[in-house]
Amino acid sequence: MHKSLVIFYGLILYALAELIWWGVLLVKVQPERKAMIMGEGAVFLILFFTGAYFLQKTLKRERKLHEQQKNFLLSVTHELKSPLASIKLYLQTILKRDLDKSQTRTFLNNSLKDIERLDDLVENMLIATRIENHSYSFPKEKFNFSELVEKVAGRLQIHSCSTQIIKTNVDRDIYITGDKFALTLVVSNLIENAVKYSPPCEEISAGLYQKEGEILFTVADKGIGIRDEEKLRIFEKFYRVGSEDTRKTKGTGLGLYIVKQVLDKHQAQIRVKNNRPTGSIFEVSFSTYGN
Known part of the structure; x- marks a missing residue:
C-alpha cells in the first residue's frame, strides 16, 4: 500500500508538470489566447486536484482497512491460542496428577468456560459476516x-x-x-x-x-x-x-x-x-x- 501511494503521488507530480509545460508552450505559440488557456488550465487543475483528493482518501481508507484486517487476524490468533493453551494445561494437569474429585471438577469447569469463550469468538465472527451480507434474519x-x-x-x-x-x-x-x-x-x-x-x-x-x-x-x-x-x-x-x-x-x-x-x-x-x-x-x- 505504501508503494502504491508513492506511485500515486509521483503520477500527480508528473501530470502537473506536463500540464504546466504544455500550457507554457501554448501561450508562446498563441499569446493572444493566453487568458483562455489559463482559464481552461485552472478549471482542469481544479477538477484534477479534486479527483486526486478523493482518490487519496480512498487509498488511505483502503490502507487503514488493510491494517485493521491484519490486526484483526493477529488478534483472532491470540484469542484462539489463549483459551486453547489454558484448556491444554488443565487437561494435562488432570492426566498427570492425582487430583481429588473437587479439584478435577474445578479444572473441568474452567476448561468448559474456556471452550464457551472460544464458542463466543466463533459465533461473533459468523454473525458479523452474516449481518454484513444481510443473510441473518433475526428470528424473535x-x-x-x-x-x-x-x-x-x-x-x-x-x-x-x-x-x-x-x-x-x-x-x-x-x-x-x-x-x-x-x-x-x-x-x-x-x-x-x-x-x-x-x-x-x-x-x-x-x-x-x-x-x-x-x-x-x-x-x-x-x-x-x-x-x-x-x-x-x-x-x-x-x-x-x-x-x-x-x-x-x-x-x-x-x-x-x-x-x-x-x-x-x-x-x-x-x-x-x-x-x-x-x-x-x-x-x-x-x-x-x-x-
Missing part, C-alpha cells in the same frame, strides 16, 4: 431476559481471581421479545468488553431493570475509559480504542460492532457514559411496547 421470540443476563455473567466470571469481579443487580422475570441468540451476544460482548478494559479482578457491574416504559440493561466498569472523540467510532467494524501500535488489550474489534447492529434490529438504543471517577458505562434501552 419471547424469553426471560433476567435469566439470560445472570447466566452470561456467571459464565464470564474470571476463574483466575478469587474474588467476585462481576456484580449483578438484576430484577427478576423481565421478559423481552427478540432474537435470543443475538441478544446473548450483546450481553456477553458488553460484559466481556468491560472485563478486558478493567484492571485484574476489578469489579464489573451489570444491571437489568424496568423504568418508565423501558427495559434498561447497563454494564459499568472501572477501566481506562473512552475519550469523547472515540465514543462516536467504537461501534465501527474492527475499530478498537487506543493506538494499534501501543494497545495491550486483547480483542478483535467485532464485539461492539455486533452489539450496535443487533440493537438496531431490535429498535433499541445504546449510550456510552463516563463512570466516575474512572471507567465507562454502557446503557442499553429497550421499549417495553411490544414486549
Whole structure:
C-alpha cells in the first residue's frame, strides 16, 4: 500500500508538470489566447486536484482497512491460542496428577468456560459476516431476559481471581421479545468488553431493570475509559480504542460492532457514559411496547 501511494503521488507530480509545460508552450505559440488557456488550465487543475483528493482518501481508507484486517487476524490468533493453551494445561494437569474429585471438577469447569469463550469468538465472527451480507434474519421470540443476563455473567466470571469481579443487580422475570441468540451476544460482548478494559479482578457491574416504559440493561466498569472523540467510532467494524501500535488489550474489534447492529434490529438504543471517577458505562434501552 505504501508503494502504491508513492506511485500515486509521483503520477500527480508528473501530470502537473506536463500540464504546466504544455500550457507554457501554448501561450508562446498563441499569446493572444493566453487568458483562455489559463482559464481552461485552472478549471482542469481544479477538477484534477479534486479527483486526486478523493482518490487519496480512498487509498488511505483502503490502507487503514488493510491494517485493521491484519490486526484483526493477529488478534483472532491470540484469542484462539489463549483459551486453547489454558484448556491444554488443565487437561494435562488432570492426566498427570492425582487430583481429588473437587479439584478435577474445578479444572473441568474452567476448561468448559474456556471452550464457551472460544464458542463466543466463533459465533461473533459468523454473525458479523452474516449481518454484513444481510443473510441473518433475526428470528424473535419471547424469553426471560433476567435469566439470560445472570447466566452470561456467571459464565464470564474470571476463574483466575478469587474474588467476585462481576456484580449483578438484576430484577427478576423481565421478559423481552427478540432474537435470543443475538441478544446473548450483546450481553456477553458488553460484559466481556468491560472485563478486558478493567484492571485484574476489578469489579464489573451489570444491571437489568424496568423504568418508565423501558427495559434498561447497563454494564459499568472501572477501566481506562473512552475519550469523547472515540465514543462516536467504537461501534465501527474492527475499530478498537487506543493506538494499534501501543494497545495491550486483547480483542478483535467485532464485539461492539455486533452489539450496535443487533440493537438496531431490535429498535433499541445504546449510550456510552463516563463512570466516575474512572471507567465507562454502557446503557442499553429497550421499549417495553411490544414486549
